[in-house]
Amino acid sequence: MAEATHPHDPFRDARRQEGVLRCPFQGETLPMLLRHADVREAARDWQTYSSDAPFRVPIPSEEAVRTMRQLPIETNPPEHTEYRAIVEPFFQRPKQPEVIAKVEALIDGRLSDALERDAVEVVNDISLPVQCHALTYLLNVPETEGDLWISWGIHVFKATGGDFKPGTVLEDYLRARFDRAAAHPGEDFFSALTRATFRGRPLTRDEMMGFANLTFAGGRDTIIHSISNIIAYLAKNPASLDWLRADPRRLVHAGEEFFRYFMPLTHIGRVCPVETEVHGVTVPPAGRVSLGWASANFDETVFEAPHEVRLDRKPNPHVSFGFGPHLCLGAAHARLIVRTLLERLCTRISGITILSAHENVEREAAYTRTNGYESLTVRFTPR
DSSP: OOOOOBTTBTTHHHHHHTSEEEEEETTEEEEEEOSHHHHHHHHHOTTTSBOOOTTTSSSSOOTTTOSSOOTTTTOOTTHHHHHHHHHHHHHTGGGSHHHHHHHHHHHHHHHHHHHTSSOEEHIIIIIHHHHHHHHHHHHTOOTTHHHHHHHTOSOGGGOOOTTOOTTOHHHHHHHHHHHHHHHSOOSSHHHHHHHOEETTEEOOHHHHHHHHHHHHHHTTHHHHHHHHHHHHHHHHOHHHHHHHHHOGGGHHHHHHHHHHHTOSOOOEEEEESSOEEETTEEEOTTEEEEEOHHHHTTOTTTSSSTTSOOTTOOSOOOOTTOOGGGOOTTHHHHHHHHHHHHHHHHHHEEEEEEEEEEEEEEEOSSOEEEEEEEEEEEEEEEO
16 A cells, blocks of 8 residues: 655655656746755755845745845855845844843743643744744844734734735834834844945845845744644654653754754745756746755655654754755754743643644645644643
């Protein structure tokens, strides 16, 4: 009998047989690279697989939902390296003791809140508030800003409000935030960008907006899905919580395995400047290729028993934070949140019961993949 398709890995057969999956998106058919080695090689080879393609790095492309190039992700070296250096200090903040302490207090607070209730909806009452408030620490802005970001809901590009047109809430907020930073500069992310220079000149407003847009969009669904997936997994596998609790040194490897297994970003786009042959698929000039991160994380030639969650897996060369020059700026931030969540669940929670769950399912022409939750209601039992 044929092996059933895995909900997180619908790419297994194509990965084994061809190494590529033809994916129709917005009128073009993109070859999705599926094997770990191929994905990493393409991520490194920016001359063949370019990121210098405004709006076209995300899949589907985002011309309809933003008006500026995201920085630094939609550039190639050497520009990418120089742009990245401008914001790198803020993305190193999660390594600072005071930021670590704030994240610990934040997650403690959400769990205390949850323990006072008979039921808590994880996506909106834990994942989203943790993501938004932790982002205020990263950007060094008042934590009250996080309450506004929470009001945008899970899908930031679909947010509406007041007299705003659909999808414009984020851009309208960012424009106002940069106006305020220019008039009253401080030590926050927005003020730093108003003072920053690129190759001897001040950043344009579009460049500032490009940095901020990516910061809000790139780290939102990814963190939210990661938190919800971990809580659901530990509810379904209570022995794993006991195993982690027995030795805190296990938390780091466990976090990396959760990142591998529950990769929240299925794939990302690259553009071929010239006609390119990709596993038998001819990509025309300016045509796109997809780097299949989620598939690469299940490559049997790299990961033993990839469809099993092995919390002590090592080595674990997953590509959940990308690979090559575009390695995710937010990796330290994501790792701090997940490590802290696991530690606090171990110390404060004896068990988790799922009361209801509505999975988020990506339904595309070439594949269907389970990816996080639309809603997840649980009961936490205290220790």
